[in-house]
Amino acid sequence: MTDQICISPIDGTEFARRPVASPAEIEAAISGAKRAQAEWASVPIAERGAKMLDFLRELLALNQQIVPELAQQMGRPVRYGGEMRGVDERVRWCVETAEASLADVVPPQTQGFKRFIRRAPLGTVYVIAPWNYPFLTVVNSIVPALIAGNSVLLKHAAQTILVGERFQQAMDKADLPKGLFANIVLDHEQSGRMISSGVIDHINFTGSVAGGRAVERDAAGTFASLGLELGGKDPAYVREDADLDFAIENLVDGAFFNSGQCCCGIERVYVHESHYDRFVEGAVELTSKYVLGNPLDDATTLGPMANRRFADVVRAQTAEAIAAGAKAHLDRQAFAADKEGTAYLAPQILTNVDHTMRVMTEESFGPVVGIMKVSSDEEALKLMNDSVYGLTASIWTKDVAAAEALGDRIETGTVFMNRCDYLDPALAWTGVKDTGRGASLSEIGFHQLTRPKSFHLREAS
Incomplete structure (x- = not known):
């Protein structure tokens, strides 16, 4: 002990x-x-x-x-x-x-x-x-x-x-x-x-x-x-009809809030080719504004990861991806607090990534996100489902019917449209595949914490 x-x-x-x-x-x-x-x-x-x-x-x-x-x-x-x-x-x-x-x-x-x-x-x-x-x-x-x-x-x-x-x-x-x-x-x-x-x-x-x-x-x-x-490796898909500025603002927050240490944080993004360049540019610009530092300082917007070993996992995934051809868009030296051997880790956006890289398939649970270009809903769907995890998935679109139809085919516990990284207590919090079993919150969550007991009472004649 x-x-x-x-x-x-x-x-x-x-x-x-x-x-x-x-x-x-x-x-x-x-x-x-x-x-x-x-x-x-x-x-x-x-x-x-x-x-x-x-x-x-x-x-x-x-x-x-x-x-x-x-x-x-x-x-x-x-x-x-x-x-x-x-x-x-x-x-x-x-x-x-x-x-x-x-x-x-x-x-x-x-x-x-x-x-x-x-x-x-x-x-x-x-x-x-x-x-x-x-x-x-x-x-x-x-x-x-x-x-x-x-x-x-x-x-x-x-x-x-x-x-x-x-x-x-x-x-x-x-x-x-x-x-x-x-x-x-x-x-x-x-x-x-x-x-x-x-x-x-x-x-x-x-x-x-x-x-x-x-x-x-x-x-x-x-x-x-x-x-x-x-575990989770939650994806987002930015469709051709998405409100791009809104998607950038919310997906950057969904990827990096809490230093990426969110159960339903965004870890991979698939962007329609018509938006891809502008999305990457906007996401990099917004992410560069984070202030990495002591979390007790009111000016800090990105604190250290919870433990140095967690930061080391993300560093290793990122380094492997870059060695395999990925492009890192943020200069770690611009974040003075980022130092090897500490829990302080700068945010990072990677492109030229694919699903042969751990950073796109294994849980990172840290401030790194990979972005891939797609040409259609079908390509995005295939990539979103190419995971051993299934907690949440978010679709960024103006078409509710399209989001619902895609959502029916995504292997996940929760389908979001135009939002991410949030738990609605009225809905079941659940997952599929290696994300786990059971559910919390909602009426279903109450049922998980009780058992059915039947009463069959017959009146005496």
């Missing part, structure tokens, strides 16, 4: 360290969750939702503390104000729609019988959270899980270890039943043992494909349900 340590990407020094839970602490957290859940399940949905609004209020009150902590832990510039706007939107949506999402399903009735299907809580939900959007990704699962009548155990990423503590702080101030929610510090080995023990009813994991496969192996034979949001 090892301590969980956050190394700040700002300067490479240790920012936070927490000891992992002891066997006794783990057992206490599990037994406490089981006891609390048995009582919580009988609380009306409206009261559960009210508690989540109390939690939201307490979490929002911590934001002045949270924003600089996030900058220290994972590098997002303080100028962007953290994640609370999205947290607020998602929590309120869950609360407002819970009654309808969890309502009994009543089939046509037969005289003398009462029949319905009830959404029963699964029991104890174990959430393994990532560092890139450490509040938003957690809210997606813990809030609907609790409203649905489950208890929740949270294991947060070591890189953002303080986030779990802020969730615990807000839950405690909201006066939830003791043990219903518990932040628990575990290493990978401890986490695997807890999953394989059979005491967990549902596991929600957001992270790498390798991590998702490890969770599946650990859960094998327990019959626990799984929600896995894994």
